[in-house]
Amino acid sequence: MTDTALTLPERFDFGRSARWFFLISPWLLMGMAVFFGTMLFHADDGKSGGAFLLVFSGVGVLGATAGAWYAWQVVRNLDESAISVDDQGLWPTIRNRQDALVPWHSIVGLREREILQRIDALDATGKTVARLEYQLKDFDRLRAIVLQRAILRGPATSTDTYVRxxxxxxxxxxxxxxxxxxxxxxxxxxxxxxxxxxxxxxxxxxxxxxxxxFHLRITPEALEIRFPGRRRRVAREQVSAIGIRDIAMSHHKLPQVVLTLAGGENPVRLKSLGVQAVALHQVLQAWHRGQA
CATH class of the missing domain: 1.20.5 (Single alpha-helices involved in coiled-coils or other helix-helix interfaces)
Structure with a gap:
């Protein structure tokens, strides 16, 4: 379990490697756009597979160009992304605490933005009151603190089945x-x-x-999980902890719910089941406490 005890106030900023990554990303993506652009001129050279290469290169140009534009926006707002927290709430580190504090009780929802690589903290009206970037140093700890201290509403789902x-x-x-x-x-x-x-x-x-x-069904006694070609049943008493961890691919992260099992068994990792990891985490925590 992630430690959520606070040393007040606590600041979460980008590490050196993440900061350099953001600074060079626009240039790398522009370079990729140029590379894919040169491939377009060689797509129709008479070789088999030319049509496939034409489509592949065109998609690459568009994707890299869009990525470069977004990376520039991130760089422009880099200093605004550092977050400070204490027992009263959180606020952008660059701003004055008294003016910018977002109290924990005002955060009632979290919205994951996997493509943009952040979590938006929402108030009762659905307005974004804070942005938590995945690339902040010790982001796992920051997310665990928010999950523990914010007064989150139950997820907007009443189903017991989650499917890719x-x-x-x-x-x-x-x-x-x-x-x-x-x-x-x-x-x-x-x-x-x-x-x-x-x-x-x-x-x-x-x-x-x-x-x-690819399929999860929640029953009062157990979780019924389906993999391609096989099924698994995990009883409530087998689960010792439920958390959220990230799959790190270079500087990109994909959140997943992790079930830690008793007896040293390999953990079960649940992701992309048609519901955000934060919402699924809330549902499974309620189930584990016997409230679902």
């Missing part, structure tokens, strides 16, 4: 197929990259798909 969207399966197989097709194209000129590296990449995708739960 149907297109998750199509996307997984489509992505694997796309990687293999691209590998075949690259393998004509670069056999190791095309046939070996891309095949290994497809295998990693297959492993991730096969080990990720």
């Amino acid at each position: 969207p149907w297109w998750h399966h199509l996307a997984a197989f489509g992505f694997m197929l796309g990687v293999l097709v691209l590998g075949g194209y690259l393998g004509q000129t670069r056999p190791f990259v095309g046939y070996v590296a891309m095949t290994c990449f497809a295998a990693v995708i297959a492993w991730e798909y096969g080990t990720s739960p």
Whole structure:
């Protein structure tokens, strides 16, 4: 469990590596846009797979350009993102506490913004009163403090079943197929990259798909979890703790709910089940206490 005891006041800022990452990201993304742009000029050179390369390069140009624009906006507001907390609430560190304090009791909801890599803290009207950036140093601790001290409303869901969207399966197989097709194209000129590296990449995708739960049903006594090709039942007494942790991919984070099991069993990780991790965490905490 993440320690939430406060040393008052406590400040959460970007670490040096994260700050440098944000500063160079716009330039890297612009470089990627230029790279994909040059690929467009070689997409119709008579080789097989030219149409696929044309689409792939076009999407790359658009994505990298949009990413560069957003990265510039992040850099412009970097100093505004540091957060300070105490037993009364939180506030942007750069501003005066007395004027900018957001009391804990005024935070009634949290909205995850995975693409933007932050959590928005909401008041009773749905207005964003604070932004918690995933890349802040010790973000796990900051999130745990907010979850413990804010007066959060129950999640806007009454279902006992959570499922990944149907297109998750199509996307997984489509992505694997796309990687293999691209590998075949690259393998004509670069056999190791095309046939070996891309095949290994497809295998990693297959492993991730096969080990990720896609269906969760909550019953009073247990959680019924379905994986591709198998099922698992986790009784309430098997669960010793429920928390939120992030999957870190370079400087990108994907939040997931983690069930810590008694007896040293491997934890169960739940993600992308059609509900935000914060909301699922609230639901499972209530279930674990016998309130669901």
